Amino acid sequence: DGGITQSPKYLFRKEGQNVTLSCEQNLNHDAMYWYRQDPGQGLRLIYYSQIVNDFQKGDIAEGYSVSREKKESFPLTVTSAQKNPTAFYLCASSLSGRWGYTFGSGTRLTVV
Amino acid sequence: AQKVTQAQTEISVVEKEDVTLDCVYETRDTTYYLFWYKQPPSGELVFLIRRNSFDEQNEISGRYSWNFQKSTSSFNFTITASQVVDSAVYFCALSSNQGAQKLVFGQGTRLTINP
Numbered sequence: 001d002g003g004i005t006q007s008p009k010y011l012f013r014k015e016g017q018n019v020t021l022s023c024e025q026n027l028n029h030d031a032m033y034w035y036r037q038d039p040g041q042g043l044r045l046i047y048y049s050q051i052v053n054d055f056q057k058g059d060i061a062e063g064y065s066v067s068r069e070k071k072e073s074f075p076l077t078v079t080s081a082q083k084n085p086t087a088f089y090l091c092a093s094s095l096s097g098r099w100g101y102t103f104g105s106g107t108r109l110t111v112v
Numbered sequence: 113a114q115k116v117t118q119a120q121t122e123i124s125v126v127e128k129e130d131v132t133l134d135c136v137y138e139t140r141d142t143t144y145y146l147f148w149y150k151q152p153p154s155g156e157l158v159f160l161i162r163r164n165s166f167d168e169q170n171e172i173s174g175r176y177s178w179n180f181q182k183s184t185s186s187f188n189f190t191i192t193a194s195q196v197v198d199s200a201v202y203f204c205a206l207s208s209n210q211g212a213q214k215l216v217f218g219q220g221t222r223l224t225i226n227p
Contacts, residue, residue, distance in 0.1 A: 040222075041219075042203070042217055042218065090156075090157065092157075094213075097208070097213025098145050098208075098213060100159055100207070100215065101215055102159070103149075108155075
């Protein structure tokens with residue numbers, strides 16, 4: 001079945017470490033997105049990519065980095081520069097915005 | 113700029129009551145698309161409905177119904193005879209035909225159905 005796979009589901013990171021969240025889709029979607037969600041809050045866009053080898057900053061890109069070397073994959077790295085990384089991270093993909101997004105199941109990142 | 117407002121942060125009702133979640137949007141585009149997503153406690157956002165700006169027909173799907181009114185820029189969602197399994201956070205979203213076609217999300221409404 002087609003869909004988006006995010007891994008791991010839960011991730012613990014020590015302060016000062018970089019960590020990479022995986023997002024893979026087999027929907028043949030061109031566009032992919034990363035969102036951050038804090039408890040009781042809405043979705044905030046971190047980065048998005050509309051085509052391979054190209055990506056743009058969203059509203060809260062500082063402290064994060066991404067790559068888009070393959071159509072299927074859009075990994076997110078949370079760097080040590082991100083001061084408050086504990087959050088729920090959602091990846092999404094779309095054929096185009098007019099059709100909406102398909103979301104992954106999310107990764108819950110906790111800094112210990 | 114596009115904007116989606118969900119003024120109800122939290123709603124709590126007793127099971128079997130009807131409940132309406134409000135969504136008001138702003139856009140200058142003539143062609144746009146509206147969505148509702150459900151986020152259960154597991155966290156994944158689940159697509160519920162898509163509506164384009166040229167289709168103002170109301171939609172009913174089982175206990176769910178949607179009322180789209182361009183005159184008031186609203187796309188409200190009603191759950192009839194609510195059930196505990198309807199408890200979730202619900203997001204309204206908007207996209208257009210222009211530019212990056214990103215979805216703009218409202219802040220979400222947390223709906224709690226009490227037994």
